Amino acid sequence: MRAVVLHEFGPAANLRYETVPDPVPGPGQVRVAVRAAGVHQIETAMRQGLDIGPPLPELPAIFGGEVAGVVDAVGPDVDESWIGTGVTTRRGTPGGYAELAVADVASLHRIPAGLGYEAAVTMVVTGTTAIGLLDIAKLTPDDVVLVTSAAGGIGRLVVQYAHRLGATIVGAAGGPAKTVAVRELGADVAVDYNMADWTDTVRDALGGRGVTVVLDGVEGDKGRAAFGLLAEGGRYLTIGAASREEFRPDDRELKARGVGFTDALDLLLRGQDSAVDEARALAEAADGNLVPAFQTFPLSRAAEAHAALKARTTTGKVVLVPETR
Numbered sequence: 001m002r003a004v005v006l007h008e009f010g011p012a013a014n015l016r017y018e019t020v021p022d023p024v025p026g027p028g029q030v031r032v033a034v035r036a037a038g039v040h041q042i043e044t045a046m047r048q049g050l051d052i053g054p055p056l057p058e059l060p061a062i063f064g065g066e067v068a069g070v071v072d073a074v075g076p077d078v079d080e081s082w083i084g085t086g087v088t089t090r091r092g093t094p095g096g097y098a099e100l101a102v103a104d105v106a107s108l109h110r111i112p113a114g115l116g117y118e119a120a121v122t123m124v125v126t127g128t129t130a131i132g133l134l135d136i137a138k139l140t141p142d143d144v145v146l147v148t149s150a151a152g153g154i155g156r157l158v159v160q161y162a163h164r165l166g167a168t169i170v171g172a173a174g175g176p177a178k179t180v181a182v183r184e185l186g187a188d189v190a191v192d193y194n195m196a197d198w199t200d201t202v203r204d205a206l207g208g209r210g211v212t213v214v215l216d217g218v219e220g221d222k223g224r225a226a227f228g229l230l231a232e233g234g235r236y237l238t239i240g241a242a243s244r245e246e247f248r249p250d251d252r253e254l255k256a257r258g259v260g261f262t263d264a265l266d267l268l269l270r271g272q273d274s275a276v277d278e279a280r281a282l283a284e285a286a287d288g289n290l291v292p293a294f295q296t297f298p299l300s301r302a303a304e305a306h307a308a309l310k311a312r313t314t315t316g317k318v319v320l321v322p323e324t325r
Contacts (some may be wrong), residue, residue: 002324003098004302007060009049012306015097017299020062023094023102024073030082030105031073032089035117037096038066038125039302039318041242044310064096064320065089067103068111068121078105086111088120090128090278096121097302099322109278112286119285122153122292122317127281130157130290132268133239137215141166144209146202148193148226149217149242150185151178153317156293158215158239159185164289170202170211172226174312181293181315193218199225210234215264220245232257237264242312294319 003020025031043063045052057063068088074080087108092101111120133154139145145162149155150171162169163186171187173179174194183190189205191198202211210231216223220243227236227249236249236259249261284290293316297305300323308314 001099002299002322003062003095004299004320005060005062006047006057009047009056009059012044012047012303012310015047015303015306017302020098022100025075025078025102027075027077028104028106029075029102030071030078030087030108032067032069032087032092032101032103033072034067034092034096034099034101034322035069036067036121036296037064037092037098037101037299037320038121039064039305039309039320040066040125041309044306045244047306062095062097064098064101065092066121066125067092067096067101068117068124069101072100074105082108086117086120088117088124088282090125090274097299097320099299099324109282112282115282115286118294118296118319118321119292120282121319122294123281123285123290124278126153126317127157127285127290127292128274128277129265129268130154130161131277131281131284133215133237133264134158134161136262136264136267137213137235137237139165139167139213143212144168144170144206144231146170146172146211146214146226146229147187147217148172148215148222149240150182150187150190151315152217152240152242153293154240155217156181156185156316157290159187160290163187168206168209170206172198172202172222178315193222193225199229202229213237215239216247218242219247221247223247227259230257230259233259235260235262237262238266239264241265292317296321298323
């Protein structure tokens, strides 16, 4: 099969498109002919050899556990009725950056009718994370919600959910194209946070109403600025760190302003029932309640996809699509 292999940690160009042996499913496993593979922001850091949480893989390595496709073979003890079934999983091995991947049958979800492979692979991780974070946030129709990185994979789903709930939404993203996209998703205010005066724009647009909840997917300086927009008694939740720069509010300021702080992403990763939320996420997308956004790249251009993701020029989830099979 063809796959994207990393032989040496370093720049995106180190991702090589080459021929490797087909994987063989073992006991309790199936093999999936990959139709779509998700690319995660954290993989761009791991590719560089940065030790930021997950253990670095032994090289050579094939990244990408997020897989959607069709079962084409089963292990010796797995029911053959799985063959031909459209499935998705977040635990594909050796990795989804390939034409074939192996996964434990227990990790599979059947793709609901009407949901494409790209949408399914977007929802199995990004959608699952968004749903878990929203469970923690407990938004209400009365909230004024500021979402940073609102044009990203998670941010877009959060904006859609808050719009359907009836909350007032401020979506902050980088660049005119992304702010247009955020407005189309239902944000009442869409602002370019690359502009120096973006927080003034938010204050003017809200006309005296304060932000009650910040869902911050950026952190760093933009997270700090978003925190400054919170009204007294508001809540600040981290849902990602696209800037790779941490921001944590000062305890004294939190107390003085009566503001609550939750590292929602960390809380989610420590306590989420993934299998249940994966099914919920897929069902929400199949029902049309949440519409995932994705940008596809051919598998052979995985290096380009990594470079674009790191530069934050993509919109929505980055998905690799094999040229064959």
